[in-house]
Amino acid sequence: MKLIDKYILKRYIFTFLGMMLLFIPIGIMIDIAEKVGKMIEKEVPLAEILEYYWNFTLYVGAILMPIFLSLSIIFFTSKLASNTEIVALLSSGISFKRFLKPYLIGASLIASLMFVLVMFVVPKASEGYHEFYHKYLGSQNLKTISTNVYNQISDNEFVYVSSYDPVRARGYNFTLEHFDENDKLDYKISAFSIRYKKSDSTYQMTTYQKRTILDSITLIENKATLDTVLNFKISDLTPVSYIAETKNLMELNQFIKEQKAKGAANINTYLLVRYKRWFLPLSIFILTLIAVSVSAIKRRGGMGLNLAIGVLVAFMYIFFDRVFGTLATQSGLSPFLAVFIPNVLFALLGFYLLNNAKR
Numbered sequence: 001m002k003l004i005d006k007y008i009l010k011r012y013i014f015t016f017l018g019m020m021l022l023f024i025p026i027g028i029m030i031d032i033a034e035k036v037g038k039m040i041e042k043e044v045p046l047a048e049i050l051e052y053y054w055n056f057t058l059y060v061g062a063i064l065m066p067i068f069l070s071l072s073i074i075f076f077t078s079k080l081a082s083n084t085e086i087v088a089l090l091s092s093g094i095s096f097k098r099f100l101k102p103y104l105i106g107a108s109l110i111a112s113l114m115f116v117l118v119m120f121v122v123p124k125a126s127e128g129y130h131e132f133y134h135k136y137l138g139s140q141n142l143k144t145i146s147t148n149v150y151n152q153i154s155d156n157e158f159v160y161v162s163s164y165d166p167v168r169a170r171g172y173n174f175t176l177e178h179f180d181e182n183d184k185l186d187y188k189i190s191a192f193s194i195r196y197k198k199s200d201s202t203y204q205m206t207t208y209q210k211r212t213i214l215d216s217i218t219l220i221e222n223k224a225t226l227d228t229v230l231n232f233k234i235s236d237l238t239p240v241s242y243i244a245e246t247k248n249l250m251e252l253n254q255f256i257k258e259q260k261a262k263g264a265a266n267i268n269t270y271l272l273v274r275y276k277r278w279f280l281p282l283s284i285f286i287l288t289l290i291a292v293s294v295s296a297i298k299r300r301g302g303m304g305l306n307l308a309i310g311v312l313v314a315f316m317y318i319f320f321d322r323v324f325g326t327l328a329t330q331s332g333l334s335p336f337l338a339v340f341i342p343n344v345l346f347a348l349l350g351f352y353l354l355n356n357a358k359r
Contacts, residue, residue: 004094004102010082012073012102012106012187013277015076016068016069016073017090019071019072019280023068023088026278028057029039031053031056039136048132048269051132052128055126056129058121062114064116066287067314067315069291070290070313073288073292073310074291074310077292080303082303086296096358104285104288106285107285107288111281111284111285114281114284115281119248119249120248123245123251124246127246127247130246148160148162149161150262150263150265151263151264152263156180156183159177160175161175163226171195172192174191174205175189184213186212186213188210188211189205189208189211190208190210191226192205203229205226206224207210208221208222208224243255244270245273251273252273270327274341276321277303279339283346286343287314289347289354290313293357294357317342320342320345324339324341337340
């Protein structure tokens with residue numbers, strides 16, 4: 001690397017780290033101010049609080065890292081532009097493409113760090129963050145996927161509920177189908193409702209009916225209520241909505257494989273998490289390209305205008321990411337396309353701004 005490359009790369013890395021060290025403590029202080037009352041009320045141990053804020057730093061920091069990176073690039077590149085350093089470089093014969101080299105090196109370093117974090121470190125922090133929140137700060141009933149729950153609980157048993165109430169641990173329109181070794185229906189249990197009883201770890205079914213098929217004969221058993229033991233847990237039937245966020249790369253792939261085999265209705269939610277993890281390092285390059293293109297031009301508004309444009313672009317990126325993510329989980333859009341489309345759109349925006357910056 002040339003001297004100018006080392007100079008820009010050093011500014012790239014240290015400005016980014018400075019931005020993280022500045023805003024994350026502010027976020028922690030805001031969070032403490034908001035939650036300190038509940039922590040005191042529930043007498044949360046200090047060790048658990050410290051562990052929570054370590055997880056909070058990793059979890060929130062990973063989410064906001066692309067925004068912090070974009071702002072830090074705009075900040076120091078705008079200073080280079082306002083001091084006419086960029087003009088001097090380009091006037092000396094260095095092409096704009098060559099000028100981007102240290103930025104791309106810096107983006108590669110940050111993207112590599114981001115890959116390791118989101119694949120292996122942040123999932124564990126996410127688990128600790130959510131468990132602490134639901135234990136001390138939020139509702140004791142974790143948010144679950146609660147409509148049209150369909151799952152395979154063993155090699156030959158399938159269960160279905162049309163709706164599930166996590167507060168009362170009750171499911172409605174319950175069905176359990178058991179198949180024999182030849183994949184023929186052996187018996188079918190149905191009930192208007194099913195409720196899990198923690199006191200004795202049993203299930204209580206109302207308007208119970210069991211159909212047992214014996215060759216050409218069908219035996220029907222009806223009961224108003226029935227308490228029995230079933231070989232599945234409510235938590236297995238309706239996993240918490242953020243469960244995919246708590247699994248590392250290998251665990252997530254295995255979990256998705258199992259959920260596909262079970263025919264889980266919410267498989268798109270898990271696929272969306274996996275694709276976002278793979279595309280997140282790529283977003284570092286996209287936002288770097290946009291940030292440099294926006295801030296390399298000396299403007300009348302100076303750094304303030306460049307930062308305003310950068311913040312607008314960053315929040316537009318987040319907005320598109322959330323909109324397409326909602327379409328994937330609620331409207332059947334392919335999770336891959338939900339992640340791919342926003343990144344392609346902003347990559348095209350980056351190249352457009354880059355061409356303008358070159359001119």
